[in-house]
Amino acid sequence: MNNKRVVILDDGCSNVRSVFNAFRAFDSDVKITNAFNDIRDASHIVLPGVGAYAECKTGLCKFNLVELLQKEVIEKGKPFLGICVGMQALATLGKEFGEHQGLDWIAGIVDKIDTSKSKLRLPHVGWNELSIMKSNPLFEGIEPGTTFYFVHSFQFRPKDDSVVSSFCDYGVQVTASVQRDNIFGVQFHPEKSQSAGIRLLKNFTGIN
Amino acid sequence: MARSTWGRPAGRPYMDCHKINLKMLKNRLIPVLLLRNGIIVQSRGFKRYQPLGNPVAMVRRLNVWTTDELIYLDISPGSVYDTGRDDHRDGNRSSLLGIIRDISDACFMPLTFGGRIRSIDDMRQYLSAGADKVTINTQAIANPEFISEGAKVFGAQCIVVSIDVKINDNGDYEVYTERGRVPTNLDPVKWAKEVEERGAGEIFLNSIDRDGTGKGYDLNLIKKVTDSVSIPMIVCGGVGEWAHFADGLKMGGVSAVAAANIFNYTEQSVYNAKKYLYENGFNIRKHALIDDTLRDKSSKNN
Numbered sequence: 047m048n049n050k051r052v053v054i055l056d057d058g059c060s061n062v063r064s065v066f067n068a069f070r071a072f073d074s075d076v077k078i079t080n081a082f083n084d085i086r087d088a089s090h091i092v093l094p095g096v097g098a099y100a101e102c103k104t105g106l107c108k109f110n111l112v113e114l115l116q117k118e119v120i121e122k123g124k125p126f127l128g129i130c131v132g133m134q135a136l137a138t139l140g141k142e143f144g145e146h147q148g149l150d151w152i153a154g155i156v157d158k159i160d161t162s163k164s165k166l167r168l169p170h171v172g173w174n175e176l177s178i179m180k181s182n183p184l185f186e187g188i189e190p191g192t193t194f195y196f197v198h199s200f201q202f203r204p205k206d207d208s209v210v211s212s213f214c215d216y217g218v219q220v221t222a223s224v225q226r227d228n229i230f231g232v233q234f235h236p237e238k239s240q241s242a243g244i245r246l247l248k249n250f251t252g253i254n
Numbered sequence: 255m256a257r258s259t260w261g262r263p264a265g266r267p268y269m270d271c272h273k274i275n276l277k278m279l280k281n282r283l284i285p286v287l288l289l290r291n292g293i294i295v296q297s298r299g300f301k302r303y304q305p306l307g308n309p310v311a312m313v314r315r316l317n318v319w320t321t322d323e324l325i326y327l328d329i330s331p332g333s334v335y336d337t338g339r340d341d342h343r344d345g346n347r348s349s350l351l352g353i354i355r356d357i358s359d360a361c362f363m364p365l366t367f368g369g370r371i372r373s374i375d376d377m378r379q380y381l382s383a384g385a386d387k388v389t390i391n392t393q394a395i396a397n398p399e400f401i402s403e404g405a406k407v408f409g410a411q412c413i414v415v416s417i418d419v420k421i422n423d424n425g426d427y428e429v430y431t432e433r434g435r436v437p438t439n440l441d442p443v444k445w446a447k448e449v450e451e452r453g454a455g456e457i458f459l460n461s462i463d464r465d466g467t468g469k470g471y472d473l474n475l476i477k478k479v480t481d482s483v484s485i486p487m488i489v490c491g492g493v494g495e496w497a498h499f500a501d502g503l504k505m506g507g508v509s510a511v512a513a514a515n516i517f518n519y520t521e522q523s524v525y526n527a528k529k530y531l532y533e534n535g536f537n538i539r540k541h542a543l544i545d546d547t548l549r550d551k552s553s554k555n556n
Contacts, residue, residue, distance in 0.1 A: 061384065063358060064358060067362070165484075167486045167487075167507075168485065169485070171456060214279075237362070238362065238364045238386060
C-alpha cells in the first residue's frame with residue numbers, strides 16, 4: 047500500500063521502545079536501528095532522546111551517524127523528527143552539563159528554562175497545552191487545547207523565531223516544536239501523549 | 255448534586271485554585287501500582303499486602319482512561335516473579351524485565367518504574383525495557399552520589415527520588431528505607447533539599463503512617479517538604495476519597511497527586527477522580543472514558 051519505512055535511531059540511552067510501540071499503534075513499518083543500510087533505505091528518520099544532551103550527541107557520534115544523517119536528511123531531504131533531546135540536538139549548541147556542539151541543522155542554543163521570575167519548579171513535567179504558531183502538517187487534525195506530555199528542564203531557543211511552529215507557556219514561552227523544511231522537532235513526547243501523540247506520529251509518516 | 259459522601263459542600267468550586275481555561279501545565283493525577291512477586295497488591299502501612307491481580311491487565315485498563323501517568327513499584331521481597339496463571343491471555347512472566355516490557359507495550363502514558371534499583375545498569379535496563387523515569391530510594395540513601403550519577407547519564411528529568419516518611423517514637427518525621435523497615439535518622443526536609451541539590455528531577459513523597467488508611471494525605475508533611483524544594487512534588491499515601499486529591503492540590507506547590515488503593519477498588523476510578531477535580535475547578539486534564547486509538551492498539555496486541 048505504501049512504502050513508508052520509519053527508522054528510529056537508538057542513541058543508547060533513550061526509551062526507544064515507547065517510540066517504537068507508538069508507531070506500531072497505527073501499523074507503520076518501523077524499525078529500531080543504527081545500521082547504515084536501514085537508514086539509507088528509510089523514508090522517515092526519528093531521533094528520540096531522553097538522556098542528557100551530551101549523551102545524546104555522543105551516542106550519534108559513537109555510531110558514526112552524523113555524516114550519514116547529514117546526507118540522508120540535509121541532502122536527500124528525508125523527513126526527520128527529533129523528539130525531546132532529539133529535537134534539542136538540532137541546535138548549534140547545548141548547555142546541559144557544560145557546552146556541547148549539536149548538529150547545527152537549525153541555528154540556536156539549548157539552555158535552561160528561565161524560571162527566575164515565575165518561580166515555577168523545574169523540570170517542566172506534565173501535560174501542557176500548545177499554542178500553534180503556523181500551520182504544520184504534524185498538527186493536522188489535532189484540536190486546539192490538546193495537551194501533550196513534557197518532561198525537560200532545557201529548552202531550544204532558535205536564532206530565527208520563524209522556525210518555531212508551536213510553544214507552550216511555563217512562565218516563559220517554551221519552544222514546543224520547530225520546523226525547517228523537512229526537519230521537524232518536538233520537545234514533548236508524542237509517544238507518551240496518548241491519542242494526540244499517535245495522531246502526530248501518523249501525520250509525520252504522511253509527510254513526503 | 256449533593257456529594258455528601260465526598261465530604262465537601264456540593265457544587266462549590268475551590269476559589270483558591272487555578273482557572274482551568276488558562277493554557278498552562280496541568281496538575282497530574284497518578285495511580286500507583288505495587289508489584290509483589292509478579293502480582294499487583296494492595297498495601298497497608300507498608301506491611302500488609304493483599305493480592306489484586308495481573309500486572310499487565312491493570313495497566314491496560316488505566317491506559318484507556320487517559321491516565322496522566324503511572325508509577326509502578328516493585329516491592330517484592332525476593333526475586334521470584336510469577337504472574338500466577340499460565341492460562342491468562344498475557345501469559346506467565348517470570349522476570350521483572352519481561353513484566354516491564356509487557357507493561358510498556360500496553361502503556362501510552364508516562365511510566366515511572368521503581369524498586370530495588372541499585373546501579374546505573376539497573377536504570378539503563380529498566381529504561382530500555384520501556385520505563386520513562388526511574389524512582390530510587392534505598393540506594394539513594396546508601397549512596398547519595400547515585401542520584402547525581404543517574405542524572406548525569408539519563409538527565410535529571412529521569413530521576414525521581416522516593417522519600418518514605420514515618421512519625422517516629424519522638425513524634426518527629428523520619429525518613430525510612432528498605433520499604434519502610436529501616437529508620438535512617440534523616441529529617442525529610444533536609445533529605446529533600448539534598449536530593450534536589452544532587453540533581454533529582456522529582457520527589458515522590460510517601461507517608462507510611464497514612465498508607466492504606468484512607469484518612470487523607472499527611473498535609474503537614476507535604477507542606478513542609480514542598481515548601482523546602484523547587485523541584486516537582488508527587489505526593490502519596492492515605493487517599494480514601496476524591497476530595498483528598500483536592501486537599502493535596504490545594505496545598506499549592508504540589509505538582510501531582512498519587513494514590514494506589516483507591517484506584518484499584520473503585521470502578522472507572524481515574525475517570526471519576528478526574529471528573530471530580532475538573533468539575534471542581536482544578537487545573538487538571540479533562541476526564542475521558544475511552545481513547546479509541548489506544549483501545550484499538552490494546553486489542554491488536556492480543
